[in-house]
Amino acid sequence: MVEDTDAGPTPDADAEIVAGRKPPSARVPLDRDTIVAEALTFLDEVGPGGLTMRRLGARLNVEAMSLYRYVPGKEDLLDAIVEHLIRGLYADPEVLAEPRDGWQDFLQRLAHGVRRMALRHVKAFPLVASRPPEAPWLRPPLRSVDWVESFLSGLLAEGFTDEAAVAAYRGFTSFLLGHLLLEVATHGADVGPLDVVEDTTPDPSLEDFPTVARLSGELSEDHAVEEFEIALEQLLERITALKVEHQG
């Protein structure tokens, strides 16, 4: 029984005749940077749980497997997103790559720039904090060698000693990390793509916690801005002390 069962509809009509016609969406060649950029905006939309190689591929009109031409794997993609975020600071016109009106102004601008970035990418920022750094000197959230270089050489140019500059770097990073992570966390960090059910429960059995119950009003107030400004001022004071101390 060697019957020709290959009797399916062979669409030879379209194949070669209609050449020279562009596909509907002009085939952008899809490089690594557009993948990372798209991954970031997608992550901001759907949260970490929603970012999937397959879904990201679909977004770029491509099968998931095509992404592996440009990115070694999902982990590397996440790292690339973090780097993309941090390097994006150079594009912020309020942020200076080196001091112009003194180091205090330099650090003020940088701190506020990172804060704006964090608030613009609430769902992505936790990644900046939790991905393991590639080197011990790349402390989150300043996780790009470029910026560490900018930070340190900036302070050195302003008369800091090596030790003072490094100490300032340490203080600056843990200050930023603590404040910003807390801030984006309370902004409902990674609720993800799930339906957010409005919790209308007034006080879920807060009767055993009288102080929390009494102060829940004050505790819920959003003082993020003042907290940030005040703590930043105090940090700058401490860095000043540190600077003169290392010079004396």
Next chain:
Amino acid sequence: MVEDTDAGPTPDADAEIVAGRKPPSARVPLDRDTIVAEALTFLDEVGPGGLTMRRLGARLNVEAMSLYRYVPGKEDLLDAIVEHLIRGLYADPEVLAEPRDGWQDFLQRLAHGVRRMALRHVKAFPLVASRPPEAPWLRPPLRSVDWVESFLSGLLAEGFTDEAAVAAYRGFTSFLLGHLLLEVATHGADVGPLDVVEDTTPDPSLEDFPTVARLSGELSEDHAVEEFEIALEQLLERITALKVEHQG
């Protein structure tokens, strides 16, 4: 055709005859708390990427599906782990649930207790920081109502005003979060279950970053302990100022 097809090997022998014999491994009834505890130690071993409902089930000699009797889902399990961690602070003999030798001692002990906990659970601690809090007053890493109650009522008993206590709470949490997250991150936070390849590359093209290259020695030094102690001292000073200011 109503034949009795139930002719499989009916093991009626063991069923009732040998009653009063325990199965080889004493069948612990598997409650929620042992699941959470096991999940935590497992997480500490394999990292967040390695924690799987199926693998956790296998660890407890049970199919993954059995876990759903005690835990609504994986997300809830992660939240439960976080709570378990924080409430574990009460078991630390160095930590006091309320002030005994003044509020500074109280906060010192609490801060060091949280630090020990973070360092004992390097892989799990980032969860404490990144899970979205259930209420705006539950700021990481002090994410259990019990502890917020302990913290606030402790300070109030020491003469703090409501405002000063709340402000101290805010300062204390962001200080802890920033320092500890940074510390566990540099301890190679969530490398996960992957093989950690020793990176023997000396300086991966650090030639464009002269300052980082020159200071990489200082930058790599581990000053975690001093940083923590100094910053904690400064925090306590700020809280003191805050306390008297609200009283005057």
Next chain:
DNA sequence: ACCTGAACACCGTTCAAGT
């Protein structure tokens, strides 16, 4: 009452194959 088997809809990633 407690656990299991089988199934569903999804993952990340590989590799040979298409154009």
Next chain:
DNA sequence: ACCTGAACACCGTTCAAGT
């Protein structure tokens, strides 16, 4: 050179079924 299809080994979760 770039993309795809099909496949593999895993996920979380459901539900009817077993004991």
